[in-house]
Amino acid sequence: xxxxxxxxxxxxxxxxxxxxxxxxxxxxxxxxxxxxxxxxxxxxxxxxxxxxxxxxxxxxxxxxxxxxxxxxxxxxxxxxxxxxxxxxxxxxxxxxxxxxxxxxxxxxxxxxxxxxxxxxxxxxxxxxxxxxxxxxxxxxxxxxxxxxxxxxxxxxxxxxxxxxxxxxxxxxxxxxxxxxxxxxxxxxxxxxxxxxxxxxxxxxxxxxxxxxxxxxxxxxxxxxxxxxxxxxxxxxxxxxxxxxxxxxxxxxxxxxxxxxxxxxxxxxxxxxxxxxxxxxxxxxxxxxxxxxxxxxxxxxxxxxxxxxxxxxxxxxxxxxxxxxxxxxxxxxxxxxxxxxxxxxxxxxxxxxxxxxxxxxxxxxxxxxxxxxxxxxxxxxxxxxxxxxxxxxxxxxxxxxxxxxxxxxxxxxxxxxxxxxxx
Amino acid sequence: xxxxxxxxxxxxxxxxxxxxxxxxxxxxxxxxxxxxxxxxxxxxxxxxxxxxxxxxxxxxxxxxxxxxxxxxxxxxxxxxxxxxxxxxxxxxxxxxxxxxxxxxxxxxxxxxxxxxxxxxxxxx
Numbered sequence: 096x097x098x099x100x101x102x103x104x105x106x107x108x109x110x111x112x113x114x115x116x117x118x119x120x121x122x123x124x125x126x127x128x129x130x131x132x133x134x135x136x137x138x139x140x141x142x143x144x145x146x147x148x149x150x151x152x153x154x155x156x157x158x159x160x161x162x163x164x165x166x167x168x169x170x171x172x173x174x175x176x177x178x179x180x181x182x183x184x185x186x187x188x189x190x191x192x193x194x195x196x197x198x199x200x201x202x203x204x205x206x207x208x209x210x211x212x213x214x215x216x217x218x219x220x221x222x223x224x225x226x227x228x229x230x231x232x233x234x235x236x237x238x239x240x241x242x243x244x245x246x247x248x249x250x251x252x253x254x255x256x257x258x259x260x261x262x263x264x265x266x267x268x269x270x271x272x273x274x275x276x277x278x279x280x281x282x283x284x285x286x287x288x289x290x291x292x293x294x295x296x297x298x299x300x301x302x303x304x305x306x307x308x309x310x311x312x313x314x315x316x317x318x319x320x321x322x323x324x325x326x327x328x329x330x331x332x333x334x335x336x337x338x339x340x341x342x343x344x345x346x347x348x349x350x351x352x353x354x355x356x357x358x359x360x361x362x363x364x365x366x367x368x369x370x371x372x373x374x375x376x377x378x379x380x381x382x383x384x385x386x387x388x389x390x391x392x393x394x395x396x397x398x399x400x401x402x403x404x405x406x407x408x409x410x411x412x413x414x415x416x417x418x419x420x421x422x423x424x425x426x427x428x429x430x431x432x433x434x435x436x437x438x439x440x441x442x443x444x445x446x447x448x449x450x451x452x453x454x455x456x457x458x459x460x461x462x463x464x465x466x467x468x469x470x471x472x473x474x475x476x477x478x479x480x481x482x483x484x485x486x487x488x489x490x491x492x493x494x495x496x497x498x499x500x501x502x503x504x505x506x507x508x509x510x511x512x513x514x515x516x517x
Numbered sequence: 518x519x520x521x522x523x524x525x526x527x528x529x530x531x532x533x534x535x536x537x538x539x540x541x542x543x544x545x546x547x548x549x550x551x552x553x554x555x556x557x558x559x560x561x562x563x564x565x566x567x568x569x570x571x572x573x574x575x576x577x578x579x580x581x582x583x584x585x586x587x588x589x590x591x592x593x594x595x596x597x598x599x600x601x602x603x604x605x606x607x608x609x610x611x612x613x614x615x616x617x618x619x620x621x622x623x624x625x626x627x628x629x630x631x632x633x634x635x636x637x638x639x640x641x
Contacts, residue, residue, distance in 0.1 A: 200622075200625035200628070200629070201619065201621045201622035201624075201625045237625070237628060238632075295568070297566060297567060297568075297633050297636065297637075298567075298629075298632040298633040298635070298636035298637075299628070299629055299632035299633070299636075300629065300632075301567060301568060301633065311636060332568075334567070334568040334569060334629075335568035339568070373637065374562050374563050374566040374567075374633055374634070374636065374637035375561065375562055375637040375638070375641070376560060376561055376562060376563060376595075377561070378637075379563070404568045405565075405568050405570065406563075406565030406566075406567070406568065406570075406571075406599075406602065407563040407565045407566045407567065409565075410563055410595065433570075433602075433605070433606075435605060435608065435609075436609065440605045441601065441602075441605070444565055444598050444599065444602045445595075445598055460609075498609075
């Protein structure tokens with residue numbers, strides 16, 4: 096992984112990366128995005144750390160990356176062929192992101208503040224963001240609009256990533272996963288640890304895609320951890336701003352990062368098991384049975400399980416935990432909490448004695464006060480109508496009183512956030 | 518299979534199937550489902566589907582089995598936990614629980630509920 100640090104982003108006559116500055120030709124990128132006939136308009140804006148800017152309603156956040164060597168391309172199944180990714184070298188524009196916004200449905204949600212109280216809670220407040228506001232042609236249905244916004248974000252990130260293809264990165268990070276048999280030979284005495292990554296997969300605005308496949312249609316399966324770094328998993332999950340896994344999270348999964356940091360030292364990181372979170376209860380049974388079966392088959396000693404979303408996925412989480420523990424594999428779960436504004440209520444909608452090791456991303460019901468921002472990118476009128484806001488959330492002075500769940504990424508269940516879990 | 522719903526779009530879409538119309542709230546749908554579980558039916562879909570919080574959307578659809586057997590404890594635990602979660606969220610007043618909510622937003626809440634139950638029941 097070649098790390099190209101970006102400390103500034105500007106509109107310019109030519110798109111390029113020079114030093115640590117990302118220059119974007121606004122008209123060229125706009126024309127590229129508007130090739131999609133579903134879209135009527137696309138506005139591009141820039142939001143940098145420390146600016147008095149509020150972005151809302153945020154749909155997805157995506158980090159620009161490009162394949163320099165190795166098979167396939169970034170975002171396989173969408174922006175590249177479905178060839179298996181995860182090998183060779185990938186360049187990353189670290190410090191930059193594409194943020195998509197759009198009022199796909201009326202109650203939309205997700206705030207990123209670039210300064211003030213809210214900036215403490217979102218990792219994306221620290222990035223140099225290129226923000227896309229895309230509007231569909233009249234009569235476009237919500238399903239089609241959601242897809243168009245999703246693809247616009249991937250297109251923009253791919254466009255920016257390609258600017259870094261020929262840059263020699265100063266910092267290079269190496270991630271290696273041996274095959275199962277190699278791993279056993281290399282680290283015979285180290286505990287074998289796997290990562291069970293749960294993917295939101297319930298329907299409109301609640302979906303995740305793996306190599307272009309809707310995760311709800313897939314059985315539980317395995318990935319090399321490095322595949323996630325090339326965009327094998329992308330987010331179409333637009334609900335529950337605080338604890339959804341954006342595409343940026345999938346590209347920068349902190350569980351994978353930390354397991355690699357300890358790989359070969361005090362544990363053997365065997366691989367990633369991906370499993371879905373479907374609404375139909377028989378699907379939950381099947382998917383969690385398969386998670387447990389794969390953990391057993393891989394001879395794991397321990398598994399880390401991360402969840403995505405609220406309510407229904409609590410049941411998948413507990414099923415996975417119970418069944419994997421029943422195979423003799425120790426588990427740690429990562430979740431977040433809806434414990435009421437006073438933090439005194441039951442945190443999850445489901446529980447079990449097997450879930451006795453738990454990391455929390457924080458209480459999403461915590462009340463916060465966000466100051467007025469000078470500039471809003473997107474649509475502020477929805478603040479009263481988003482999860483965690485309530486009638487009167489938007490104050491007369493332009494400030495917002497709401498629950499932490501309004502902030503994109505605030506209580507992320509991979510433990511990416513800065514709120515806690517570190 | 519019986520589909521319990523207070524969402525007119527779900528009732529319309531599944532009109533050729535066994536729909537039990539619940540003329541009431543999200544919570545009323547959960548209570549109806551609980552009563553049917555006590556009569557020996559099993560839950561087929563998760564009562565808290567979707568990431569919209571129970572104090573956000575006024576609509577709910579749940580599928581239970583037509584067949585009746587012994588009391589299914591897993592179903593009972595799920596529905597009781599769902600009701601408890603609903604009541605926890607209900608303590609915080611929200612503008613958008615069907616009262617004073619613009620029609621466009623209600624339509625979107627109906628659409629999400631319909632999409633989730635459709636994707637759950639597709640081909641079943």
